[in-house]
Amino acid sequence: MSQPVSVAVIGVGLVGGAFLRQLALPALAPHFRLVYLSSSTRCIFNAAGTQLSALASATDAPSIDALLTRLTPLATTGKVVLVDNTSAQAVANAYPHFLKAGVSVVTPNKKAFSGELGLYKEIVQAQTEGKSRALGEATVGAGLPVVQTLKDIVATGDKVIRIEGVLSGTLSYIFNTFSPPSPSSSSDLPSFSQTVRVAREKGYTEPHPGDDLDGSDVARKLTILSRIVPELADVLPQGYASVDVQSLVPKGLEGCKTGDEFLEKLVAHDAEYAKLREEAAKEGMVLRYVGVIDVERRVVKASLEKYPATHPFATSLGGSDNILSFTTQRYSPRPLLVQGAGAGADVTAMGVMGDLLKLVG
Amino acid sequence: MSQPVSVAVIGVGLVGGAFLRQLALPALAPHFRLVYLSSSTRCIFNAAGTQLSALASATDAPSIDALLTRLTPLATTGKVVLVDNTSAQAVANAYPHFLKAGVSVVTPNKKAFSGELGLYKEIVQAQTEGKSRALGEATVGAGLPVVQTLKDIVATGDKVIRIEGVLSGTLSYIFNTFSPPSPSSSSDLPSFSQTVRVAREKGYTEPHPGDDLDGSDVARKLTILSRIVPELADVLPQGYASVDVQSLVPKGLEGCKTGDEFLEKLVAHDAEYAKLREEAAKEGMVLRYVGVIDVERRVVKASLEKYPATHPFATSLGGSDNILSFTTQRYSPRPLLVQGAGAGADVTAMGVMGDLLKLVG
Numbered sequence: 001m002s003q004p005v006s007v008a009v010i011g012v013g014l015v016g017g018a019f020l021r022q023l024a025l026p027a028l029a030p031h032f033r034l035v036y037l038s039s040s041t042r043c044i045f046n047a048a049g050t051q052l053s054a055l056a057s058a059t060d061a062p063s064i065d066a067l068l069t070r071l072t073p074l075a076t077t078g079k080v081v082l083v084d085n086t087s088a089q090a091v092a093n094a095y096p097h098f099l100k101a102g103v104s105v106v107t108p109n110k111k112a113f114s115g116e117l118g119l120y121k122e123i124v125q126a127q128t129e130g131k132s133r134a135l136g137e138a139t140v141g142a143g144l145p146v147v148q149t150l151k152d153i154v155a156t157g158d159k160v161i162r163i164e165g166v167l168s169g170t171l172s173y174i175f176n177t178f179s180p181p182s183p184s185s186s187s188d189l190p191s192f193s194q195t196v197r198v199a200r201e202k203g204y205t206e207p208h209p210g211d212d213l214d215g216s217d218v219a220r221k222l223t224i225l226s227r228i229v230p231e232l233a234d235v236l237p238q239g240y241a242s243v244d245v246q247s248l249v250p251k252g253l254e255g256c257k258t259g260d261e262f263l264e265k266l267v268a269h270d271a272e273y274a275k276l277r278e279e280a281a282k283e284g285m286v287l288r289y290v291g292v293i294d295v296e297r298r299v300v301k302a303s304l305e306k307y308p309a310t311h312p313f314a315t316s317l318g319g320s321d322n323i324l325s326f327t328t329q330r331y332s333p334r335p336l337l338v339q340g341a342g343a344g345a346d347v348t349a350m351g352v353m354g355d356l357l358k359l360v361g
Numbered sequence: 362m363s364q365p366v367s368v369a370v371i372g373v374g375l376v377g378g379a380f381l382r383q384l385a386l387p388a389l390a391p392h393f394r395l396v397y398l399s400s401s402t403r404c405i406f407n408a409a410g411t412q413l414s415a416l417a418s419a420t421d422a423p424s425i426d427a428l429l430t431r432l433t434p435l436a437t438t439g440k441v442v443l444v445d446n447t448s449a450q451a452v453a454n455a456y457p458h459f460l461k462a463g464v465s466v467v468t469p470n471k472k473a474f475s476g477e478l479g480l481y482k483e484i485v486q487a488q489t490e491g492k493s494r495a496l497g498e499a500t501v502g503a504g505l506p507v508v509q510t511l512k513d514i515v516a517t518g519d520k521v522i523r524i525e526g527v528l529s530g531t532l533s534y535i536f537n538t539f540s541p542p543s544p545s546s547s548s549d550l551p552s553f554s555q556t557v558r559v560a561r562e563k564g565y566t567e568p569h570p571g572d573d574l575d576g577s578d579v580a581r582k583l584t585i586l587s588r589i590v591p592e593l594a595d596v597l598p599q600g601y602a603s604v605d606v607q608s609l610v611p612k613g614l615e616g617c618k619t620g621d622e623f624l625e626k627l628v629a630h631d632a633e634y635a636k637l638r639e640e641a642a643k644e645g646m647v648l649r650y651v652g653v654i655d656v657e658r659r660v661v662k663a664s665l666e667k668y669p670a671t672h673p674f675a676t677s678l679g680g681s682d683n684i685l686s687f688t689t690q691r692y693s694p695r696p697l698l699v700q701g702a703g704a705g706a707d708v709t710a711m712g713v714m715g716d717l718l719k720l721v722g
Contacts, residue, residue, distance in 0.1 A: 025518045143513070144697065145506035152504070152715040156383045158707070312677050318695050326701075330708050334679050336505065336701035346519070346691050354513040358719065 005360055006047075006074050008036035008067060008103075011085030012055065015108055015138075018349035019085055020052055028353070031360050035074065038062035045070050064094045068101060075102035075132075081359055083352060084109050093119065095134060099126035106355040108138035108348050113227065114220035115239040120227060135358065138351025140167065140221045141322045141342045149338065150228050150326065159329040160229045163293040166313060167221045167302075169320030169343030170212040171248075171289040173204045176317050179277050179287040181309040192273035193266040200259065204320055204343075208259040209266075210249045215289070218302040219243035222291045226300050235298050246303035248289070280306045286314045312337070320344075366721055367408075367435050369397035369428060369464075372446030373416065376469055376499075379710035380446055381413050389714070392721050396435065399423035406431050425455045429462060436463035436493075442720055444713060445470050454480065456495055460487035467716040469499035469709050474588065475581035476600040481588060496719065499712025501528065501582045502683045502703045510699065511589050511687065520690040521590045524654040527674060528582045528663075530681030530704030531573040532609075532650040534565045537678050540638050540648040542670040553634035554627040561620065565681055565704075569620040570627075571610045576650070579663040580604035583652045587661050596659055607664035609650070641667045647675045673698065681705075 007023070009016060023032055033049045043062040044050050047070075060066075067082075074080045082098050084091045084107035092112035095105050096119070112119060113136050123134050137147045153160060166172045178195040190198070196213070199205050205212045219240040226232040236242040250269040256262040280287050285306035290313065292301045307313045317323055322342025327335040341347050368384070370377060384393060397406045398416050404423040405415050408431075421427075428443075435441045443459050445452045445468035453473035456466050457480070473480060474497050484495050498508045514521060527533045539556040551559070557574070560566050566573045580601035587593040597603040611630040617623040641648050646667035651674065653662045668674045678684055683703025686696040702708050 022517045027516065143517075143691070145510045145513075145699070148509075149506045152506075152711060152718070155388065155718060156504075156711040156714045157386045158711065310676065312673070315671065315676060316673050316698075321695055330504070330705070330711070331701050334682055334702065336699075337677075338506070338697075338699055340687075340692050340697035341695065344691070350513060350517040350519065350691070353517045357513070357516060 003078050004031060004033040005079040005081055005356075006035045006071075007032045007081050007083055007356070008071055009034065009083045009085060010038050010062070010067075010091055012037065012039045012052070013085065014345040015348045015352070016085035018345040019083065019352050022349055022353045032356075035080075036067060036070070038067075043067075047074060064091065068094065068097055068103075071098065071103050072101045079359060080104070081106055081356060083107065083356065085352065087111065089115070096122040096126040099123060099132045099134060100130045102130045102132050104132040104359050105134040106352055106359070107134075107136055108142070108352055110136075110139045110217075110220040110224060112136075113139055114223040117234065117237045117239065120239070133359065135355035136224065137355050138348045139224050141324060141338065141340075141351075142169075142344060143347035143350035143354070144322060144324070144338050144340050144342060146324050146338055147224070147228070149336070150225060153326065153328055153330075153336075154228060154230065158331075160231075160293075160295050160326065161329065161332060162295065162327040163225055163229075163291075163324065164327075165291055165324040166288055166317060166322055167218045167291045167324070167342070168212065168289065169322060169341070170199060170204050170206075171218070172317055172322060172342070173202075173320040174199050175286070175288050176319070176321075178273070179280065181286050181314040183281075189277070191267075191270040193263060193270050196266060197263050200263070206259075208256075208262060210253065210256060210259075210262050213248040215245040215247050215302045216240060218289065218291045219245045222293060222300050222302060226293050229293070229295060231295050232293070232298065232300070236300060242300075244299070244301040244303075248304065276304070284309050288313045288317075364439050365392055365394040366440040366442055366717075367396045367432075368393045368442050368444055368717070369432055370395065370444045370446060371399050371423070371428075371452055373398065373400045373413065374446065375706040376709045376713070377446035379706040380444065380713050383710055383714045393717075396441075397428060397431070399428075404428075408435060425452065429455065429458055429464075432459065432464050433462040440720060441465070442467055442717060444468065444717065446713065448472065450476070457483040457487040460484060460493045460495060461491045463491045463493050465493040465720055466495040467713055467720070468495075468497055469503070469713055470497075471500045471578075471581045471585060474500055475584040478595065478598045478600065481600070494720065496716035497585065498716050499709045500585050502685060502699065502701075502712075503530075503705060504708035504711035504715070505683060505685070505699050505701050505703060507685050507699055508585070508589070510697070511586060514687065514689055514691075514697075515589060515591065519692075521592075521654075521656050521687065522690065522693060523656065523688040524586055524590075524652075524685065525688075526652055526685040527649055527678060527683055528579045528652045528685070528703070529573065529650065530683060530702070531560060531565050531567075532579070533678055533683060533703070534563075534681040535560050536647070536649050537680070537682075539634070540641065542647050542675040544642075550638070552628075552631040554624060554631050557627060558624050561624070567620075569617075569623060571614065571617060571620075571623050574609040576606040576608050576663045577601060579650065579652045580606045583654060583661050583663060587654050590654070590656060592656050593654070593659065593661070597661060603661075605660070605662040605664075609665065637665070645670050649674045649678075
């Protein structure tokens with residue numbers, strides 16, 4: 001076996017915890033040495049190896065700069081990977097420095113890949129300079145094989161025509177429930193606010209459901225995918241903020257401070273959503289919040305759309321499933337489809353670990 | 362950039378040709394050095410690099426032993442990969458020697474991974490000894506992300522419960538056509554022999570359609586997948602020959618020497634197949650030839666089954682699509698699904714190239 005890969009892990013929340021459990025699996029543990037671990041308040045570093053239990057008694061405050069200083073010498077003698085299990089912009093902003101120092105980055109954090117083009121280009125450039133890699137399979141579809149599949153499509157000379165999908169587990173659940181393909185009777189269907197309320201109770205939404213309904217999460221994922229397509233490399237200068245996004249947060253509710261306030265006020269808009277659902281049903285259609293990347297038209301768009309009740313986006317989705325459809329020169333007229341749970345700590349950690357395993361050996 | 366990876370390619374047929382075109386792409390070419398190339402009749406070796414055009418004037422006959430002798434010293438100073446784009450058992454049998462010599466193997470050739478367990482175990486063992494890897498993403502589903510997805514599921518500590526799918530592009534086309542989910546009228550439907558005849562004309566079947574209808578291709582793919590699942594590592598001692606396979610070659614037709622003879626005699630069995638289709642249709646079902654791996658029951662089985670006309674295997678498949686459904690502890694009750702063209706030179710070559718790219722850098 002080759003020398004163990006040194007791994008520095010930032011973030012010990014839900015995904016971070018699941019990732020650390022995977023890292024401790026008997027079949028994986030020998031390949032890695034956990035050299036750094038940090039929560040939002042404390043950190044521990046040990047070039048010879050440390051463990052989660054040591055973090056509780058650590059006294060150092062986490063510092064990105066200090067971490068870079070510590071990992072840089074390790075990267076001159078062996079492989080070092082920073083695993084960013086946060087969703088912090090500050091950590092994302094530091095990727096270029098780690099990459100230039102020869103430290104690879106693996107992360108489910110969407111911030112760096114979906115923000116302004118400048119940071120993204122710095123990351124691409126820094127990988128060349130540092131002979132390190134930045135991998136983010138879990139940024140789209142959690143553990144589903146999405147990002148690598150698209151990279152392989154592009155790298156092997158295929159041409160992407162269109163990418164279309166249900167990219168938010170939250171919005172998937174909400175519309176699978178609110179607008180099912182074959183309702184027994186429309187009077188049995190839940191109202192929109194009721195659907196969102198239940199989704200929140202089940203833990204499918206952010207504490208403030210507006211953070212899901214505004215479409216920004218879908219826009220970030222679309223940005224990540226579109227930047228892999230060479231023809232669209234420069235189409236989104238401001239990243240997710242450049243995506244044509246339809247927000248499902250009703251006018252007047254943008255300012256709600258809490259999720260509770262938002263849900264209370266959302267009730268007043270139930271009739272609007274019921275009308276959309278009814279109009280769709282009359283045409284034999286359902287509502288789905290989808291992301292679309294149309295390469296020829298250079299359109300990257302997130303919006304609520306109608307799909308025939310027989311379409312896979314209508315019939316085949318359940319729970320918080322994501323579905324991604326890649327239409328390419330090779331995969332056409334019938335696309336390559338990937339579908340399954342697109343959120344959850346264990347499957348997200350699997351996406352992170354899959355990337356880390358690419359860097360071994 | 363790191364030192365180019367030395368690549369030896371056996372096979373310049375449909376897949377081999379598509380692979381070589383991908384290898385020559387401007388973005389990929391700098392990462393590789395083509396050191397060896399062979400057809401079934403001639404070969405060329407040049408440690409400094411060669412190209413397809415040089416093969417025509419080559420005079421050496423291909424020899425696996427000679428190739429091993431030539432690649433072994435290269436593997437002591439850099440990365441070397443054997444790309445086996447044949448379906449030859451003789452090449453497959455030699456993988457352990459290459460792997461022990463430190464030469465990685467990448468292939469769409471199912472023979473080594475789906476034959477007797479002894480060879481498979483030798484390959485697994487040789488990877489450890491030689492610090493080399495044997496990768497076969499394109500052995501199942503061509504370019505679809507199937508093998509790596511299953512490996513990641515297993516490696517990250519998930520438990521596979523059931524794998525189910527339409528694994529043969531040929532049998533997918535035949536039953537999508539013969540038994541569609543919503544036929545306008547059963548009298549419009551083609552007979553079984555007619556369906557197979559058209560499939561052959563379109564190039565979807567082997568020259569002798571019996572080679573597809575006997576289910577052996579599906580059995581080989583099931584063997585490859587089941588061996589990735591730790592609980593089933595030893596369940597198929599004879600490989601694909603140990604799989605419980607339902608052959609669709611009617612009794613009495615096993616001895617047909619040519620595809621033409623087979624098709625002529627198949628007509629006499631049209632009534633049997635029409636009856637199966639009718640019985641299924643009466644229950645609102647369609648016929649699909651599927652492979653199933655049931656981990657708890659230790660069953661690996663390929664057979665013609667009935668599926669509800671609303672099931673994804675009925676509604677969502679078209680052309681020669683493959684579909685794979687992975688039900689695991691994490692991906693349940695709703696499975697992870699991968700679907701798309703499961704045959705074709707370009708997509709198969711993409712699967713091969715995707716594996717080769719894993720070995721770079």
